Amino acid sequence: MISVALPCYNSKEGLEACLESLLAQTWEDFEVVAVNDGSLDDTLALLRRYAARDSRIRVFDRPHGGVVQAMNFAVEHCRGEYVARMDSDDVCLPERLALQKAHLDRHPHLGLVGGLVRFGGDPETGRGYKAYVDWTNTLVTEEEISVSRFVESPYANPSIMFRKELVSRCGPFYDGPFPEDYEFLLRLMAAGVRMDKIPREVLIWNDPPSRLTRTDPRYDPDAFYRTKAGYLARWLASRGIGRVSIIGGGRITRRRALMLEEHGIVIDCWLEVDPDKIGQRAGGRPVCSWHDVGAPQGEFLVSYVGSRGAGARIASELEERGWIAGIHFLLAA
Template sequence: MPTPKISVTMPCYNCGETVHKALDSLLGQTCGDFEVVAVNDGSFDNTAGILAEYARRDSRIRILSIEHGGVVAAANAAIKAARGRYIARMDADDESLPGRLEAQSRLLDDSPDIGLVGCRIRFGGCRESCAGYAHYVDWTNTVVSHEAISLNRFVEFPVPNPSIMYRRECVNEHGMYRDGDFPEDYELLLRWLEAGVRMEKVDEELLVWNDPPTRLSRNHPRYDVDAFYRIKSVYLARWLARNNPLHPVVHILGSGRITRKRADLLLAHGVKFAAYYDIDPRKIGHVVNGVSVVDRNDIPGAGEAFCLPYVGSRGAREDITDFLRGRGYELGRDFIPVA
């Protein structure tokens, strides 16, 4: 077989109810120069049979069967077997819209400085019962440029994993997914950004991101909120060491229990807190573990403090950003959001 331009890597585990839709969406792409590397990760339902049937119908579908080792092992096995110049990720419960591979590969063709591309995504779940996930999807669709992705990397995962396509050189130089007590996809993105990989999104909806109850991010402890903050803190501390002119001292926006719990993870990495800032008069004036809670209006002037907004309630990030910018603070220079 000729070497394809694009390899779509797809871990498959007990996905017999959904994988046919994922494969149909790939076989319906406007770009035909691709292969699908589907890794059957020890499934015990009818996944293997479905994959075999699709492979008989279309030679672009290649199947690897491995003992069940989890999504990281399956994803890395697919990457190792991929032959394409560009490598895309696809989950077996999602659907790629017809122009996805063409649009993403074109962006990589036209922009040699970009290493990884994503796209805007369409939420495929119930917005009423899964409102949190839906709001997250809406937020990711506002983060399109490299600058936006870079400056929002510590808020949430800005480029959903099933939507990515990247150059083979990126994985060769910066490594595949790592296994651990953290979300492997978020860790990879943070690691590649730290290494200088430029990332951009095609400003179009190109993926339907479904939200079944069996989705790993809903059920596995490596994807819970605490796991995200643990790995986030590792990379945030290193980012601060390079970018905070007042390092290791930071000023924390927010003083609630959850804010303090998450911010405290930085202390193990040598970061020091000058103060917490709040707008709640019941908290102002308190001292927590030797750190004072100060009225937000008393924050130092721009250039005299580096701030980390840790308040994650809806609308709070925007409010804090507007407040800091009104005081002359510049995103990335004087503050970076982390919730």
């Protein structure tokens, strides 16, 4: 019923704990499709030792091609109806597979399910990462995930389980200068795939210094903004929205928001709180006062203010003025 897709590259440090957590699952009818992506350490030998111990672990050895190629190879060789993503430096909690399978069984309209995750890094050196984990854990329902998808990825990638048929319908993970996991989720949602989470912890999400999100340029902030711009523009156009006003007028905000114009969305103005900027023009557009925004009157707002906690404050103020997320405004940072 369940296949666990596990790409591995130089994974010796965390791999044993990862595999032990899978073999300790309360749901026992699963396979682990482990792909060694040309590791230079003892990853392959460790995988083979575990495969000799438990026939549910299937090991494939490939020349190094990167995580996306290894991941797609793993999914291609998955025999289960459901595919669970897993990273070799993370740990599954014992009921993860059972809980997610039961949820998909009970809700056939869903194509993908996640779960809450526990931060497994240093709370001091990994404060930013922990803040992101805490934010993802606030998003559980379909509506919460859908309306928040353009802020950041609403899922910890190794916490998801999805129906394998989605790959045939929507395509595999794409390889390019962008975060492949986030792009995959945005593409599924754009295709109408429904998804949510179970409100239980399913994974310990570790944060080692070697994690790709820390070291690979495809996961830098601008790569995320470029990825989301196309899907956000498509979402707006599908609702007949061709013009927006942007909350935030700083240089970085403007650069990221202007990516929307590459996809046909017109930016009418910047909404700012800094009184020294209000009344000026930036990039050929007027800078207007955020404080003058009243009840919605047909315009659509997109917030690109990225400072910590700003999104929640902006959403709260807009809702007090009668604006509804997903109807009148969206957060994109």
